[in-house]
Amino acid sequence: MLEYPPHKKQGLKMTVFDRTRPQLGLGCWPIGGAMYAADGTSLGYTGVDDKTSINAIHAAVANGIKLFDTAAAYGAGHSETLLAEALQRRDDVFIVTKIGLEIKENERVIVGEELESSSVIPAIDRCLARLKREQIDCVLLHPNRVDLDVASDIFDQMEVAVTQGKVRSFGWSTDYVDHVQAFHDRPGFKVIEHAMHVLMDAPSMRQILQDKPLDVLIRSPLAMGLLSGKYTVDTVMPQDDVRSTQQSWTRNYIDGKPNPEHMIRFDAIRELLKTGGRTEVQGALGWLWGKSENNIPVPGARTVEQVEGLAGALAFGALPESTIEEIDSLVGDLYNCDGASPR
Numbered sequence: 001m002l003e004y005p006p007h008k009k010q011g012l013k014m015t016v017f018d019r020t021r022p023q024l025g026l027g028c029w030p031i032g033g034a035m036y037a038a039d040g041t042s043l044g045y046t047g048v049d050d051k052t053s054i055n056a057i058h059a060a061v062a063n064g065i066k067l068f069d070t071a072a073a074y075g076a077g078h079s080e081t082l083l084a085e086a087l088q089r090r091d092d093v094f095i096v097t098k099i100g101l102e103i104k105e106n107e108r109v110i111v112g113e114e115l116e117s118s119s120v121i122p123a124i125d126r127c128l129a130r131l132k133r134e135q136i137d138c139v140l141l142h143p144n145r146v147d148l149d150v151a152s153d154i155f156d157q158m159e160v161a162v163t164q165g166k167v168r169s170f171g172w173s174t175d176y177v178d179h180v181q182a183f184h185d186r187p188g189f190k191v192i193e194h195a196m197h198v199l200m201d202a203p204s205m206r207q208i209l210q211d212k213p214l215d216v217l218i219r220s221p222l223a224m225g226l227l228s229g230k231y232t233v234d235t236v237m238p239q240d241d242v243r244s245t246q247q248s249w250t251r252n253y254i255d256g257k258p259n260p261e262h263m264i265r266f267d268a269i270r271e272l273l274k275t276g277g278r279t280e281v282q283g284a285l286g287w288l289w290g291k292s293e294n295n296i297p298v299p300g301a302r303t304v305e306q307v308e309g310l311a312g313a314l315a316f317g318a319l320p321e322s323t324i325e326e327i328d329s330l331v332g333d334l335y336n337c338d339g340a341s342p343r
Helices: 050-062 074-087 117-131 148-163 177-183 203-209 260-273 280-291 304-311 321-331
Strands: 025-027 067-069 094-099 101-104 109-113 138-141 170-173 189-195 215-219 295-297
Touching: 025 050, 050 074, 050 304, 074 094, 074 101, 074 117, 094 117, 117 148, 138 148, 138 189, 148 170, 148 177, 170 177, 177 203, 189 203, 260 280, 260 321, 280 295, 280 304, 280 321
Parallel strands: 025 067, 067 094, 094 138, 138 170, 170 189, 189 215, 215 295
Antiparallel strands: 101 109
16 A cells, blocks of 8 residues: 655654655546436536546556545445446555445435444445455545534544554545644544635635645645636536536536636636646646645546646646746635635
8 A cells, every 4th residue: 555654743643645746636526427416416427438437547547646536425336436446456546535425326316414423334334345445545524514523423433444444544525624623633534635726725724734744635626627728608518417507515617607707717827827838737736736735636537638637747746936926816816715615
């Protein structure tokens, strides 16, 4: 398995990843394919082909991306199953999954939150079975906002899973600073995942995490594809794509089209993101690395071409500080991700 290098400050918990160079993971929500809320609302991505997704996973490993961010909810278990098929128990990768949402695998339905402490170990066991692994590198609590007492009971059970050898570490996918404050020093609590991208900063979260011995995964680093550079304000997403549904937790798309306010700001910074020969995507990842050496973006991808484009960002690294300052001045005070639950 990947090593847990010692943290550079004596006496603090160890972090999982090397902070001396940019780190990049692959988000596996898109490859999960179709998934639905209990009312039939689409929560997945369309046009997904399993063979193409497996090739994309193989391309990620071949190009130095060995962190995979998935969840029991992605495709109602299908994303985990695909990872198992593609990775074939190889031990040089790091898998993060998430629990806390009840699923019906056969129906591809997300029933709702599943937050009883008694559900934690069985949920982890089901993830292990789908991933075909004896141990999961990291398990995160998936729901963004949970009562702290409830979350504490859940993390008690995650600690049990660590002692049982089922889990190496755990954490929370959350945009709330008070969640980090409450649990950052728990034994085994090593990872925070929160939303952030070049059009939506997360200054309060960045500040509190800066000196914490936690690894920081950044979800939605490309604003659900809006920062890919291939969409215009007139692009219309398929009706059964999650980006066509009016979810309270996303501001990137409105009525199935890219948010026009976001697109105005994206167009204003597009050339700056391409500094040094980068693509827009590579520049958006470079902005995140420039904001904090702790940030590990986990952009989603479904094709080999997309993965190779993402991996190319590693050669460029962080954007220059002067470029980041210019980008921030042009984007302005749109709003930030702190506590906003964007995806």
